[in-house]
Amino acid sequence: MAELNIDIAGLKLKNPVMTASGTFGFGVEFDDFFDLNSLGGFVVKGTTLHPRQGNAYPRMAETPSGMLNAVGLQNGGVKYFAENIYPRLLVYNTNILVNVSGSTVEEYIACAEQINELDHIAGIELNISCPNVKEGGMAFGTSCPAAEAVVKAVRKVYNKPLMVKLSPNVTDITEIALAVEASGADSISLINTILAMAIHAESRKPVLSTVTGGLSGPAVKPIALRMVWQVSKSVKVPVIGMGGIMNATDAIEFFLAGASAIQVGTANFIDPMASQHIIAGINNYLDRHNFKSIKEIIGGLQL
Amino acid sequence: MKKSVQNLKVVSNQRLNKDHALLELKSEVLLEGILPGQFANILVDKSQNVFLRRPFSIFQVDYKCNSIFILIKGIGGGTRALSKSLVGETLSVIFPLGRGYTFPEKKSKVLLVGGGVGIAPLMLLATMLKQSNHQIEILLGARTGEDLVELGNFAKYGTVHTTTEDGSHGTKGFVTNHALFGDELKSFDRIYTCGPEPMMKAVARLAYQNDVDCEVSLENTMACGYGVCLCCVTETTGGHRCVCTDGPVFDIKQLKWQN
Ligand SMILES: Cc1cc2nc3c(=O)[nH]c(=O)nc-3n(C[C@H](O)[C@H](O)[C@H](O)COP(=O)(O)OP(=O)(O)OC[C@H]3O[C@@H](n4cnc5c(N)ncnc54)[C@H](O)[C@@H]3O)c2cc1C
Ligand SMILES: Cc1cc2nc3c(=O)[nH]c(=O)nc-3n(C[C@H](O)[C@H](O)[C@H](O)COP(=O)(O)O)c2cc1C
Numbered sequence: 001m002a003e004l005n006i007d008i009a010g011l012k013l014k015n016p017v018m019t020a021s022g023t024f025g026f027g028v029e030f031d032d033f034f035d036l037n038s039l040g041g042f043v044v045k046g047t048t049l050h051p052r053q054g055n056a057y058p059r060m061a062e063t064p065s066g067m068l069n070a071v072g073l074q075n076g077g078v079k080y081f082a083e084n085i086y087p088r089l090l091v092y093n094t095n096i097l098v099n100v101s102g103s104t105v106e107e108y109i110a111c112a113e114q115i116n117e118l119d120h121i122a123g124i125e126l127n128i129s130c131p132n133v134k135e136g137g138m139a140f141g142t143s144c145p146a147a148e149a150v151v152k153a154v155r156k157v158y159n160k161p162l163m164v165k166l167s168p169n170v171t172d173i174t175e176i177a178l179a180v181e182a183s184g185a186d187s188i189s190l191i192n193t194i195l196a197m198a199i200h201a202e203s204r205k206p207v208l209s210t211v212t213g214g215l216s217g218p219a220v221k222p223i224a225l226r227m228v229w230q231v232s233k234s235v236k237v238p239v240i241g242m243g244g245i246m247n248a249t250d251a252i253e254f255f256l257a258g259a260s261a262i263q264v265g266t267a268n269f270i271d272p273m274a275s276q277h278i279i280a281g282i283n284n285y286l287d288r289h290n291f292k293s294i295k296e297i298i299g300g301l302q303l
Numbered sequence: 304m305k306k307s308v309q310n311l312k313v314v315s316n317q318r319l320n321k322d323h324a325l326l327e328l329k330s331e332v333l334l335e336g337i338l339p340g341q342f343a344n345i346l347v348d349k350s351q352n353v354f355l356r357r358p359f360s361i362f363q364v365d366y367k368c369n370s371i372f373i374l375i376k377g378i379g380g381g382t383r384a385l386s387k388s389l390v391g392e393t394l395s396v397i398f399p400l401g402r403g404y405t406f407p408e409k410k411s412k413v414l415l416v417g418g419g420v421g422i423a424p425l426m427l428l429a430t431m432l433k434q435s436n437h438q439i440e441i442l443l444g445a446r447t448g449e450d451l452v453e454l455g456n457f458a459k460y461g462t463v464h465t466t467t468e469d470g471s472h473g474t475k476g477f478v479t480n481h482a483l484f485g486d487e488l489k490s491f492d493r494i495y496t497c498g499p500e501p502m503m504k505a506v507a508r509l510a511y512q513n514d515v516d517c518e519v520s521l522e523n524t525m526a527c528g529y530g531v532c533l534c535c536v537t538e539t540t541g542g543h544r545c546v547c548t549d550g551p552v553f554d555i556k557q558l559k560w561q562n
């Protein structure tokens with residue numbers, strides 16, 4: 001058995017497999033399926049300062065190899081999280097990150113300040129990339145000055161590991177990555193969903209209530225791989241890769257492209273055990289290729 | 304029982320008419336306490352280009368054989384592929400999911416109203432209501448007589464009435480055109496319904512007007528089926544709620560369906 005543990009800028013992961021925000025609930029929903037402590041970590045639902053109802057139904061459109069969602073950050077707000085959800089997370093012995101979003105820099109700050117009080121939360125994943133909200137969200141992740149402003153502001157009030165999650169909906173992802181690194185991000189995760197659209201031909205109507213939504217699943221994997229590769233070459237901080245990872249082979253591809261850890265997203269819907277199969281499969285791959293540690297394959301693409 | 308991902312073996316596949324099939328799926332895990340209205344999320348064979356699982360009501364449970372039954376109406380790629388499942392193959396199924404119908408505390412007179420494939424959760428419901436000796440009337444609606452399935456089995460649990468849009472079986476029209484929705488409606492303690500949303504809304508409206516309790520089972524499209532994606536929400540008096548975990552069964556008082 002090869003070593004799977006890896007440190008990501010202060011986060012000690014027992015293995016490089018995490019689960020992605022918005023696809024893993026608050027974790028507790030998976031208790032029936034497997035022991036959450038087997039994960040390197042998990043990222044809970046997008047959380048905002050104030051409660052949000054999210055967008056109207058329908059919020060989902062299926063494609064042959066992925067799905068569009070337009071959930072719109074439905075959540076009970078950070079206070080609800082701290083009072084009602086956080087106590088239930090104390091039993092887990094793995095890295096739990098809260099995915100933080102906001103419409104204004106002030107909202108991001110106030111939300112991060114409250115998360116800072118929660119000892120059992122290992123870090124924040126700063127979501128500057130949600131395509132499904134009218135204000136803020138992705139706007140912070142698609143311009144360098146806006147990304148810098150929000151990362152710097154949160155960095156000032158949050159002293160634990162800060163992972164910043166990038167949007168793929170940009171011309172040059174490396175510019176944004178360099179900007180958030182310079183502004184104090186400890187690590188960078190990518191990609192969030194890709195802005196997309198679905199139409200119902202018979203009724204001549206959009207499928208989603210919001211017309212556009214975010215594409216995820218196998219359809220986005222080649223784009224995600226390319227972006228992880230570009231970003232990991234240009235920044236020094238660790239990169240956490242995601243986008244269409246369905247199995248261990250997909251995960252290995254992300255490590256080879258330069259990711260130090262990965263997140264499993266949409267795959268959880270198809271198979272709630274996906275993360276477990278991926279951990280086992282990574283182990284198997286390393287053994288088969290005689291690697292002693294996961295670290296040996298990070299960025300190991302043979303050009 | 305706890306929800307889990309299981310590989311269930313197809314032990315029989317009965318074709319009921321041109322587009323309905325009834326699958327019997329055997330579990331290796333001891334089945335217990337499955338409630339009517341709960342559902343199973345089934346993976347469609349990869350070659351079908353169907354990405355997400357497909358949700359189906361648990362139609363019946365055979366605790367002796369440790370199997371569940373699923374009634375499938377073929378309407379698209381996923382349902383058509385599953386309706387052609389071969390005996391002996393295995394299907395990946397996540398179940399039991401969701402919250403089912405609730406049972407009256409006292410001995411009651413209840414009306415079950417099913418439209419189209421919405422009859423699916425009503426079979427297990429009728430079975431369990433009968434076990435607790437409630438008085439059961441069952442009203443099933445479809446487009447034509449050909450589309451009505453499983454009438455004989457429903458008749459084991461209560462008096463069966465039918466409506467068809469073309470008048471080929473039972474009363475002509477929609478379920479709400481049936482005499483049961485006239486003066487007699489007030490005599491029921493509770494109505495249970497599942498079917499196309501416009502039908503359930505019409506049933507709910509009459510239930511409100513006559514002050515009869517009513518539970519409906521919604522069929523919103525789903526991605527996960529177990530409460531983590533938030534794609535399946537419906538508007539309730541308490542805000543957006545997930546149909547897959549807070550439902551699929553809702554008391555009409557929770558829904559904003561009064562008008
Ligand atoms: C809780 C629950 C229980 C269900 N129980 C049963 C059951 O017991 N038996 C059964 O046959 N079916 C049941 N359904 C419906 C079944 O899940 C869908 O028919 C199925 O997902 C369609 O998949 P498909 O690939 O065949 O069709 P697709 O190709 O996905 O769709 C075909 C067409 O139907 C439309 N459509 C599909 N699903 C829905 C929906 N949920 N609401 C509105 N329009 C839709 C699509 O827009 C498309 O136009 C249930 C659904 C839910 C949510
Ligand atoms: C239904 C759904 C909800 C999501 N919600 C969030 C969210 O709240 N915050 C966030 O940063 N990303 C969210 N995402 C994006 C995922 O975390 C992930 O970045 C993306 O789906 C790509 O990975 P995948 O293809 O493995 O799913 C969501 C994705 C889906 C499908």
Ligand code: FES
Pocket residue numbers: 524525526527528529530531532533534535536545546547548
């Ligand atoms: S289908 Fe995912 S939350 Fe209901």
